[in-house]
Amino acid sequence: MDSADNPPIPSESPSASRRRGSLERWNRKLHYYSGLFFIFFIWLFAFSGLLLNHSSWTADFWTHRKETTHDFAITPPGSAIQGDLAQARDLMRQLSIDGEILWTVTRAEPSQFEFQVRRPGYYYFIKSDFVQKRATVREARVNVWGVMRVLHTFSGVQMDDPRNRRDWPLTFIWAYSMDAVAAGLIFMVLSSIYMWLELPQKRIAGAIALALGTIACSLFCFALRWIS
Amino acid sequence: MKARFYNTVRDLHLYLGLFISPFVLVFSISVFFLVHAWLPKISSTNAVTRVDLDIPLPGDLQNLSGRRLIDALKPSLEKANVRGEMTFVRNQVKENKLIIPVMIPGRETTVTINTTNHEATVVSRETGLADALVTLHKFPGQHLSDLRMNWFWMKLWLWMADATVYLVLFISVSGLYLWCVLRAERTIGYVLLAAGSVAFFGMIYGLCR
Numbered sequence: 001m002d003s004a005d006n007p008p009i010p011s012e013s014p015s016a017s018r019r020r021g022s023l024e025r026w027n028r029k030l031h032y033y034s035g036l037f038f039i040f041f042i043w044l045f046a047f048s049g050l051l052l053n054h055s056s057w058t059a060d061f062w063t064h065r066k067e068t069t070h071d072f073a074i075t076p077p078g079s080a081i082q083g084d085l086a087q088a089r090d091l092m093r094q095l096s097i098d099g100e101i102l103w104t105v106t107r108a109e110p111s112q113f114e115f116q117v118r119r120p121g122y123y124y125f126i127k128s129d130f131v132q133k134r135a136t137v138r139e140a141r142v143n144v145w146g147v148m149r150v151l152h153t154f155s156g157v158q159m160d161d162p163r164n165r166r167d168w169p170l171t172f173i174w175a176y177s178m179d180a181v182a183a184g185l186i187f188m189v190l191s192s193i194y195m196w197l198e199l200p201q202k203r204i205a206g207a208i209a210l211a212l213g214t215i216a217c218s219l220f221c222f223a224l225r226w227i228s
Numbered sequence: 229m230k231a232r233f234y235n236t237v238r239d240l241h242l243y244l245g246l247f248i249s250p251f252v253l254v255f256s257i258s259v260f261f262l263v264h265a266w267l268p269k270i271s272s273t274n275a276v277t278r279v280d281l282d283i284p285l286p287g288d289l290q291n292l293s294g295r296r297l298i299d300a301l302k303p304s305l306e307k308a309n310v311r312g313e314m315t316f317v318r319n320q321v322k323e324n325k326l327i328i329p330v331m332i333p334g335r336e337t338t339v340t341i342n343t344t345n346h347e348a349t350v351v352s353r354e355t356g357l358a359d360a361l362v363t364l365h366k367f368p369g370q371h372l373s374d375l376r377m378n379w380f381w382m383k384l385w386l387w388m389a390d391a392t393v394y395l396v397l398f399i400s401v402s403g404l405y406l407w408c409v410l411r412a413e414r415t416i417g418y419v420l421l422a423a424g425s426v427a428f429f430g431m432i433y434g435l436c437r
Contacts, residue, residue, distance in 0.1 A: 037424035157265035182259035217250035
């Protein structure tokens with residue numbers, strides 16, 4: 001922003017003017033800084049969002065997966081290890097598997113335990129039999145498109161399934177990174193509006209652009225319910 | 229020439245950024261709800277139920293499936309005065325029932341049509357702004373892509389969502405260019421770019437290794 005863009009306000013005291021100048025400078029700097037820090041995250045989420053919107057573009061990521069199945073001897077979790085989550089973690093430790101546990105199968109028998117583990121690029125389907133002391137692990141690896149799709153949605157929780165909770169430390173880190181990227185984007189939007197307001201000669205054109213965007217967006221957020 | 233290019237890029241960065249800023253806010257705010265599987269309970273949970281009679285049904289209903297079924301049921305929904313995106317159709321042949329959830333961002337409607345007497349029970353519920361943002365963020369999504377975009381407005385939303393992505397990519401690249409021109413911010417900019425890339429690629433490596 002040029003200094004010529006910031007006309008002095010006659011009634012402003014020198015200290016208020018300094019504070020305002022400092023706020024403008026830091027607002028502009030933080031706008032750049034947050035953009036530069038988050039740029040790779042923004043590119044990933046923008047591009048993977050596009051892939052999810054057009055799932056037919058990369059629909060073959062699942063059909064082109066590489067699958068392997070292995071059978072392992074296991075030590076059944078002892079009586080001290082209670083609950084599905086603790087037992088799943090114990091089995092994962094024995095099988096050297098890392099990832100987020102998904103609950104998709106209800107136990108038919110206490111001695112048989114099935115669960116899924118997922119991390120970007122890898123899907124593990126684990127079937128264990130505590131009586132036979134065996135576990136079958138089906139591992140599916142997907143290509144880069146499959147990895148991107150999972151990264152976009154990898155939060156460890158689902159709105160329609162309260163049973164799934166985050167249980168892998170890296171899922172926590174990734175989920176909070178998504179929060180940070182969202183907060184960064186919100187800050188960048190607000191800081192850009194502030195910067196635009198400080199440019200008197202661009203107010204009208206900017207107001208038209210912002211109004212068009214707001215009207216278009218409000219149509220979907222609010223107006224569709226009223227007109228339908 | 230260089231100054232003209234710089235000014236054009238700066239203006240496009242500003243105006244296109246202002247245009248998409250409401251869309252970016254929709255996608256950003258809804259991230260918090262999606263990542264934490266939480267929605268504020270500020271919307272009405274009261275459902276409104278009504279019954280409509282003489283709902284027309286396609287003659288070859290039992291032979292239809294997928295997109296053809298969705299398209300064939302549009303006149304039925306019009307007669308029942310229900311508008312929106314059909315999310316799927318469940319045909320319960322034994323119970324002579326056709327269940328059709330219909331979505332508008334911020335409203336869920338379930339239409340249950342009795343295929344014997346052509347009577348439709350319409351249950352509608354306002355789900356509020358937060359749910360509308362989540363619905364818009366997730367739409368059309370990766371599942372049931374052949375059924376999606378059966379309502380004009382949601383087709384339009386897909387175009388807007390795509391446009392948001394393309395404009396975000398343009399704005400990020402043009403922002404990078406505008407930063408490169410600013411000599412005073414180079415050092416700190418490189419440090420932040422490096423820190424961001426280490427954080428990003430470090431996490432990707434940890435997740436995918």
